[in-house]
Amino acid sequence: MSSLNSIRDTFFEECEDLLEALTEGLANMADGSADDETVNAVFRAVHSIKGGAGAFGLEQLVSFAHSFETVLDKIRNNTLEPSPEVLRVLQRSGDILVDIVDAARGDEELDSPAVGSTLDELGEILGEAPKSASPEPEAEFSFQPMTIDVETEDDPLAAFSPTPVDVPNGETVGFEVSFKPHWGLYANGHDPSLLIVALSQLGDIEVELDDRDLPEFENLAEEAAHLSWSIRLTTQESETVLHEVFEFVEGLCDLTINPILGESPLPTDLAADVEDEVHDQPETAETVPSETKLVQPEPTTPLKEKEKSDPKKSSGPRPTLRVDLDRVDRLINTVGELIINQAMISQRISGEGLDGSGELSNDLEDYKLLAREIQEAVMAIRAQPVKPLFQRMSRIVRESADATQKQAKLEVIGEATEVDKTVIERLADPLTHMIRNAVDHGLESTETRISNGKPETGTITLTAAHRSGNVIIEVADDGGGLNREKVLDIALRKELVKPDVELSESEIDNLLFMPGFSTVEKVSNLSGRGVGMDVVKNSVNALGGRVSINSTPGQGTKFTIVLPLTLAVMDGMVVSVAGQTMVVPLSAMLETIRPNSDDLYELGTDRQLLSVRGRYIPVVDIADKLGLLRQQADETSQIYLLVETENSDQCALGVDQIYDQRQVVIKSLDSNYRSIPGVSAATILGDGQIALILDTDAVATMQNVAGAANRLPEPVMEM
Amino acid sequence: MSDPHDTNLRKAESEFVTFTAADQSFCLDIMQIREIRRWTPVTILPHAPVEVLGVMNLRGAVIPIFDLAAGFGLGRTEADERNVIIVAKVEHQTVGLLVQSVSEILSVPSEKIQSTPDVKSDTTKQSIPEVISLDEGMTRVVDLQFVAKVVSKVAA
Amino acid sequence: MTIKVLAIDDSRTIRDLLRISIEDAGFDFECAEDGVLGCEKFDETEPDVVITDINMPNMDGFGVIDTIRGSKGNRHVPILVLTTESGEDLKSRARNAGATGWIVKPFDDQALVSVLKRVTGFAA
Numbered sequence: 001m002s003s004l005n006s007i008r009d010t011f012f013e014e015c016e017d018l019l020e021a022l023t024e025g026l027a028n029m030a031d032g033s034a035d036d037e038t039v040n041a042v043f044r045a046v047h048s049i050k051g052g053a054g055a056f057g058l059e060q061l062v063s064f065a066h067s068f069e070t071v072l073d074k075i076r077n078n079t080l081e082p083s084p085e086v087l088r089v090l091q092r093s094g095d096i097l098v099d100i101v102d103a104a105r106g107d108e109e110l111d112s113p114a115v116g117s118t119l120d121e122l123g124e125i126l127g128e129a130p131k132s133a134s135p136e137p138e139a140e141f142s143f144q145p146m147t148i149d150v151e152t153e154d155d156p157l158a159a160f161s162p163t164p165v166d167v168p169n170g171e172t173v174g175f176e177v178s179f180k181p182h183w184g185l186y187a188n189g190h191d192p193s194l195l196i197v198a199l200s201q202l203g204d205i206e207v208e209l210d211d212r213d214l215p216e217f218e219n220l221a222e223e224a225a226h227l228s229w230s231i232r233l234t235t236q237e238s239e240t241v242l243h244e245v246f247e248f249v250e251g252l253c254d255l256t257i258n259p260i261l262g263e264s265p266l267p268t269d270l271a272a273d274v275e276d277e278v279h280d281q282p283e284t285a286e287t288v289p290s291e292t293k294l295v296q297p298e299p300t301t302p303l304k305e306k307e308k309s310d311p312k313k314s315s316g317p318r319p320t321l322r323v324d325l326d327r328v329d330r331l332i333n334t335v336g337e338l339i340i341n342q343a344m345i346s347q348r349i350s351g352e353g354l355d356g357s358g359e360l361s362n363d364l365e366d367y368k369l370l371a372r373e374i375q376e377a378v379m380a381i382r383a384q385p386v387k388p389l390f391q392r393m394s395r396i397v398r399e400s401a402d403a404t405q406k407q408a409k410l411e412v413i414g415e416a417t418e419v420d421k422t423v424i425e426r427l428a429d430p431l432t433h434m435i436r437n438a439v440d441h442g443l444e445s446t447e448t449r450i451s452n453g454k455p456e457t458g459t460i461t462l463t464a465a466h467r468s469g470n471v472i473i474e475v476a477d478d479g480g481g482l483n484r485e486k487v488l489d490i491a492l493r494k495e496l497v498k499p500d501v502e503l504s505e506s507e508i509d510n511l512l513f514m515p516g517f518s519t520v521e522k523v524s525n526l527s528g529r530g531v532g533m534d535v536v537k538n539s540v541n542a543l544g545g546r547v548s549i550n551s552t553p554g555q556g557t558k559f560t561i562v563l564p565l566t567l568a569v570m571d572g573m574v575v576s577v578a579g580q581t582m583v584v585p586l587s588a589m590l591e592t593i594r595p596n597s598d599d600l601y602e603l604g605t606d607r608q609l610l611s612v613r614g615r616y617i618p619v620v621d622i623a624d625k626l627g628l629l630r631q632q633a634d635e636t637s638q639i640y641l642l643v644e645t646e647n648s649d650q651c652a653l654g655v656d657q658i659y660d661q662r663q664v665v666i667k668s669l670d671s672n673y674r675s676i677p678g679v680s681a682a683t684i685l686g687d688g689q690i691a692l693i694l695d696t697d698a699v700a701t702m703q704n705v706a707g708a709a710n711r712l713p714e715p716v717m718e719m
Numbered sequence: 720m721s722d723p724h725d726t727n728l729r730k731a732e733s734e735f736v737t738f739t740a741a742d743q744s745f746c747l748d749i750m751q752i753r754e755i756r757r758w759t760p761v762t763i764l765p766h767a768p769v770e771v772l773g774v775m776n777l778r779g780a781v782i783p784i785f786d787l788a789a790g791f792g793l794g795r796t797e798a799d800e801r802n803v804i805i806v807a808k809v810e811h812q813t814v815g816l817l818v819q820s821v822s823e824i825l826s827v828p829s830e831k832i833q834s835t836p837d838v839k840s841d842t843t844k845q846s847i848p849e850v851i852s853l854d855e856g857m858t859r860v861v862d863l864q865f866v867a868k869v870v871s872k873v874a875a
Numbered sequence: 876m877t878i879k880v881l882a883i884d885d886s887r888t889i890r891d892l893l894r895i896s897i898e899d900a901g902f903d904f905e906c907a908e909d910g911v912l913g914c915e916k917f918d919e920t921e922p923d924v925v926i927t928d929i930n931m932p933n934m935d936g937f938g939v940i941d942t943i944r945g946s947k948g949n950r951h952v953p954i955l956v957l958t959t960e961s962g963e964d965l966k967s968r969a970r971n972a973g974a975t976g977w978i979v980k981p982f983d984d985q986a987l988v989s990v991l992k993r994v995t996g997f998a999a
Contacts, residue, residue: 054981626765
């Protein structure tokens, strides 16, 4: 059934939101910043998951959520103190719940011993608390035995019951029902006639209204009940079915149900008296239901008025719209085209010499601004807070700490920072690895920490911020810092560096990012996943970002990821290199330099240095690195772009010419081609030509690849 | 990977677009062809194999231009006004194929399509799995899988 | 004439499930995602019967009942409480709060519709 399938999808989508709220709430409970509403929200999240899971028969999820929610309910009702131990179990339960939801999505049950052990822990907590309040899961519409009001002495209708209740073994052919609603029955929106109609559907019915208690009209009280009914029902149904009819009004009426046995003679004298139409009873006698239908709904309550008058302060969530991501991406692409189109028009107009016209160029400027504005607005659709991503990391910290027998906590700063959705998705793996690394390698053992006078619990700080058009993500630990001696030793042993080479501290730190480097000497519980920091670096680079490391002995290590704000546009410098138009990302650039010939120095046979205010900066020949044929060889006519590379080193990129600085739309080369070393992407310029966007970090660190373009393919044609 | 020329799936008659590359006649199943465009200068790509001339802007998409003649080891295509780009879809990628000229659209009954006789080179057999005999000679049916391999393989 | 059902639940899944069951039964369906919005929707749409979840942000199900029952003109409107519990405790709480009845999650279509018919007297 497709509609049910789509609701199932909705359920899992909703689960993601609920799990996010759950994780956040649990984190707040753990760090003591929780209030009553936090606990309520956490309870609601688990409760909603349970409710939805029940509808899809996800039994493991239902039963786990049930135990989880029962514990939360006790905390909510202040019958259970959320001790650190309890909170630990709750967090673990939250983690397990995430996994069970994941498994359920694939129609599977989570097959992990952790489910059982966590359920046991939850059970233990419940065992310590007062047992009485622990609700058991019950079958749908299971009816408890009903307490029937048998105080018939005061009941004027008791006389109608001709059969003693205690007659054994007679066959039941029907029931005598006496039914006297209290005011509460009406107040709860019940209509006695509907109950009698429901009874009538069970068999043959005879009904008598007793309106003896009905006062004169002028004495009618507003909130009172005066009517009662005696009903004789001939039916094959069991007494339970009758109780079902009255289930909702139990306690809101005097009710007696007595079986009529087959042998008993029918009291025909009474039956003859029953004439009243059942449906008319409540309307003629009990005025509440019918009369009020004419009453206009009362004005809104104060709370609702507040809502209406000040929607921004509404306590409810802001209205949102869920949109297929493809549609957003199509919009983003089209806006990208619009920007290119705008650039083309500008270029064409200036080519025609029309840009002298003040009005035209004003209009064109407006067009440009509007296009930019649309673009920004559209990009904002894809932006999401990093919060869910960061929240997932607290689990990684917990698990890593457990696995390495360390104590660690995660502190999160700037979780509201918004980043492109794709960036967030693709950051999950590298971030997970960095967090694991930070706990596993960054933090010292508990004993070492204590002996060094540090707090037993290590802190991993995860920070997100926007800084000058970039997104900065930092993973910092307060551990012992990098052991540079060891790092260098490993690098030497693995022949990642030449033995005679002198390395600066930052160069040693950056060895961590080299392929094949791993500081783990014995495989710990966390390693062995085959991921090294080189993989982290590659994934960050693939997002157009950079990762760098900064370590202080005794104080800790900090990894910094710098990412572009969006994946769709960037500010770049349009330059010419060996006859090709290229774009250098502005984020990497420090300044442009037009040197005098005596600012350039040769170093050996193939290296050049550029003197910048007394500092010697290595020159990088882009054309050479990219295997492009140089058309001019005069270095002094070259302009140098001073760029900062990932390890905070500088280098000077030589270009032939600088055209201008502009925002360019990033076009992936991977979609129809493949990634090219030294090139991060492509863009389309105003004249429709494609320009490559330079990956400055890669170019700076690349080996020279001379003559790559001259390589000939093997002949394959032999016909 | 299912061969688009799988005989089981083939209709009684197929349509091919014939074209010339390195003065030889080739053809492509018309279903693979998106459009045919005039040659425009491309942007050169670093570290590209010789058969990949560069990239071109196709209405906002960046597509690589592949010199079919060079791909077959028949030398680079000489720049010529008549050169055209055949835009084709290969798996998930859109590529432009530089050829000397496009000739005609052929409707070929399936019995006239024969598989390429055994030749020394497996690569040839893979990139030209079939040939079609025509009155004026023979045309080679190109399987673009080999183009996809060149275009999308991880750069060295 | 058909009956109009207002469902108040913070879970989109449950709202969707209710919508399908209720619309399939030929009833009109309105919904809201928390108690405050639910009460607003109640005034706006004047439903014949209300189904409300208990645990919701901003205003819970008991708050919804209070608000609706607080207006005399609305006393006759049946209000069903949606719950995962079916214990006596919950039932008496619901009854005391003024609920007309309850529906236990997970509900099946038929049970839901039969309860709706039972409390509204529709198509009896």
